[in-house]
Amino acid sequence: MTKLTSTQIAWRAAQDIDDGAYVNLGIGFPEMVAKFQPPGRQAIFHTENGILGFGEAPAPGLEDWDLINAGKKAVTLKPGTAFFHHADSFAMVRGGHLDVAILGAYEVAENGDLANWSTGPKGVPAVGGAMDLVHGAKRVAVITEHVTKDGKPKLVQKCALPLTGVGCVTRVYTSLAVVDIQDGHFVLREKLAGLSFDELQSLTGATLHLDGDVADLIVPEL
Amino acid sequence: MDKTLPDLAAAVAGIEDGMTVMIGGFGGSGAPIELIHALIDRHIATGHPTNLTVVNNNAGNGHVGLAALIEQGIVAKLICSFPRSADPRVFTDLYLAGKIELELVPQGTLAERIRAGGAGIPAFYTPTSYGTDLARGKKIEEFEGRPYVQERWLKADYALVKADKGDRLGNLTYRMAARNFGPLMCMAAKTAIVQVSQLVEPGTIDPETVITPGIFVQGLVEVANPAQEEDLNRANAVYPEPVQ
Incomplete structure (x- = not known):
């Protein structure tokens, strides 16, 4: 059994984004989701600094530094791009206008709590838009490795790290499984075919519940 | 009415010790580099202003613009959402040494x-930060069965903002995502000073396309071909330039 790569996790998350959905992708790893929209579907991407409907990165040397995303990387214009100021941008976020936000995580708890902004009191704290994004999008999904580099579960009963938001996550795409959060429980939807339920449970910090069939998590080589 | 100012020095001449200054920009986009550098020049020449509270989304990058202002020791407190960047050493070192105060605010709340x-x-209520460390000590109230955090307004003595076109009445347009905090900061400051890439005659900007109406702007100065922070950092620029 080979766990999914980050690219494959991003691909899986992209399959659940509908045509025409308004989507915010968190800085870093989640940005990859944009590359894997299924043919025939076109989502409209929102970036907190004030662009809706931007295109991919320009070729090196063609950057315009007034045209960047929330990660401060250069993006491009597309037909239908809109610009707006920061208060309008976060009205889109908090006002329930986004369909999906896909974010990274340090920890996700079975009640939907998310910790993804701080690893503790050391260093310089920085939050950006993380605490805003977890509120307002109709669906808040997380993409993450199933366990940390030291093998500790990232899906837990209760987050130990500082929270970004309370009860906000509804689906988690991991390197091993797709897990929904429903009524304070993790509900297993898909898992890698070569992985037994018991193995997956042993790598998860809270009880995995079943609600109907568990599908195989099938992702192409990327 | 003519809100244009003779030069950059005049544009920053009124900023006094201890004032709160909002500075536009998200990272480098929209950062009013020339206005910030003019403020640094004034501080080097006169010792003033000092002890500023600065409001910006970030905490500077490299050794130009906001980072250079912080490096001069002019900023006592920073109110921002994300004090990290490609090269945040200026702020990081001062913060870890306890020499600059930080009020961390979620970006949408800011x-x-x-x-x-x-x-x-x-004041207003927002769901953002409920149940987190950043809501500590703040009033919580339920609306329609959900908890919300009370947040207070943020005002400033001055705003330093970069816009694209401006006329002498203060009507402004912005360039792409450089708009970010500019329109908000012009509203929230007693005195909003704007550097525009192009100063135009009233009537040149189509009223349908005005983003900041002139009522929110107190002074304008033209800076043609303004510097981009990202370009300066890629060239390893430092402000003020070290004496050889």
């Missing part, structure tokens, strides 16, 4: 606090 300051709304 924008709305500034907007509220400009709109005459002293």
Whole structure:
């Protein structure tokens, strides 16, 4: 059994984004989701600094530094791009206008709590838009490795790290499984075919519940 | 009416010790580099202003613009959402040494606090930060069965903002995502000073396309071909330039 790569996790998350959905992708790893929209579907991407409907990165040397995303990387214009100021941008976020936000995580708890902004009191704290994004999008999904580099579960009963938001996550795409959060429980939807339920449970910090069939998590080589 | 100012030095001449200054920009986009450098020049020449509270989304990058202002020791407190960048060493070192105060605010809350300051709304409720460390000590109230955090307006003595076109009445347009905090900060400051890439005659900007109406702007100065922070950093620029 080979766990999914980050690219494959991003691909899986992209399959659940509908045509025409308004989507915010968190800085870093989640940005990859944009590359894997299924043919025939076109989502409209929102970036907190004030662009809706931007295109991919320009070729090196063609950057315009007034045209960047929330990660401060250069993006491009597309037909239908809109610009707006920061208060309008976060009205889109908090006002329930986004369909999906896909974010990274340090920890996700079975009640939907998310910790993804701080690893503790050391260093310089920085939050950006993380605490805003977890509120307002109709669906808040997380993409993450199933366990940390030291093998500790990232899906837990209760987050130990500082929270970004309370009860906000509804689906988690991991390197091993797709897990929904429903009524304070993790509900297993898909898992890698070569992985037994018991193995997956042993790598998860809270009880995995079943609600109907568990599908195989099938992702192409990327 | 003519809100244009003779030069950059005149544009920053009124900023006094201890004032709160909002500085536009998200990272480098929209950062009013020339206005910030003029403020640094004034501090080097006169020793003033000092002890500023600065409001910006970030905490500077490299050794130009906001980072250079912080490096001069002019900033006592920073109110921002994300004090990290490709090269955040100037702020990081001062913060870890306890030499600069940080008020960390979620980005959307920061924008709305500034907007509220400009709109005459002293407080509002937001779901953002509920149940987190950043809501500690703040009033919580339920609306329609959900908890919300009370946040207060944010106002400033001065705003330093970069816009694209401006006329002498203060009507402004912005360039792409460089708009970010500019329109909000112009509203929230007693005195909003704007560097425009192009100063135009009233009537040149189509009224349908005005983003900041002139009522929110107190002074303009033209800076043609303004520097981009990202370009300066890629060239390893330092402000002020070290004496050889």
